[in-house]
Amino acid sequence: AQKVTQAQTEISVVEKEDVTLDCVYETRDTTYYLFWYKQPPSGELVFLIRRNSFDEQNEISGRYSWNFQKSTSSFNFTITASQVVDSAVYFCALNGLSGGYNKLIFGAGTRLAVHP
Amino acid sequence: DAGVTQSPTHLIKTRGQQVTLRCSPKSGHDTVSWYQQALGQGPQFIFQYYEEEERQRGNFPDRFSGHQYPNYSSELNVNALLLGDSALYLCASSLVAGPTYEQYFGPGTRLTVT
Numbered sequence: 001a002q003k004v005t006q007a008q009t010e011i012s013v014v015e016k017e018d019v020t021l022d023c024v025y026e027t028r029d030t031t032y033y034l035f036w037y038k039q040p041p042s043g044e045l046v047f048l049i050r051r052n053s054f055d056e057q058n059e060i061s062g063r064y065s066w067n068f069q070k071s072t073s074s075f076n077f078t079i080t081a082s083q084v085v086d087s088a089v090y091f092c093a094l095n096g097l098s099g100g101y102n103k104l105i106f107g108a109g110t111r112l113a114v115h116p
Numbered sequence: 117d118a119g120v121t122q123s124p125t126h127l128i129k130t131r132g133q134q135v136t137l138r139c140s141p142k143s144g145h146d147t148v149s150w151y152q153q154a155l156g157q158g159p160q161f162i163f164q165y166y167e168e169e170e171r172q173r174g175n176f177p178d179r180f181s182g183h184q185y186p187n188y189s190s191e192l193n194v195n196a197l198l199l200g201d202s203a204l205y206l207c208a209s210s211l212v213a214g215p216t217y218e219q220y221f222g223p224g225t226r227l228t229v230t
Binding site: 035042046047099102104106107109 | 164
């Protein structure tokens with residue numbers, strides 16, 4: 001079975017603080033993909049990043065960075081110097097061969113509130 | 117370039133009624149997936165349509181059915197509505213079925229069952 005766990009339900013920070021959102025996944029697939037999506041109050045899920053199971057290189061995109069560690073089945077997301085516009089619900093998701101690569105398995109999400 | 121669009125935005129129905137939700141994929145996309153997102157939870161996969169056929173289905177009862185038209189637009193139908201069907205229904209489109217093409221999500225339809 002495939003599963004994604006986001007243990008942090010809500011995080012509250014003050015602007016300019018760094019914040020890390022945790023994601024732990026379970027899968028028996030050797031080939032799988034991991035994703036992060038942002039859901040602002042408007043409701044639309046915004047794609048942030050995709051990482052395949054064979055690429056453990058960390059990635060940085062502006063203030064965003066991702067740390068993928070297969071040894072601990074984690075795919076954590078860090079926002080550096082957070083801004084009020086980062087306030088949203090963030091979802092980690094998994095997509096693997098056993099799921100036919102057709103469906104995304106989402107975690108429960110982490111609500112991030114960035115205060116001025 | 118139009119993104120994924122969904123209609124209606126909000127809908128209120130009574131238990132036992134039937135509802136149809138609509139989705140137009142992003143221009144050029146041929147695959148449509150539907151997800152149900154209950155309040156405070158992550159989206160759950162309902163099913164995916166490609167080439168007008170249901171390719172894969174999540175753990176949802178037969179009350180949930182769908183259709184894809186030749187222009188790739190899609191409908192989600194839910195029969196015999198239950199209070200528990202109240203949720204945000206998200207449509208996602210991609211270029212082809214598979215993991216290498218990210219799914220683009222629409223704004224969703226908020227369904228309330230009373």
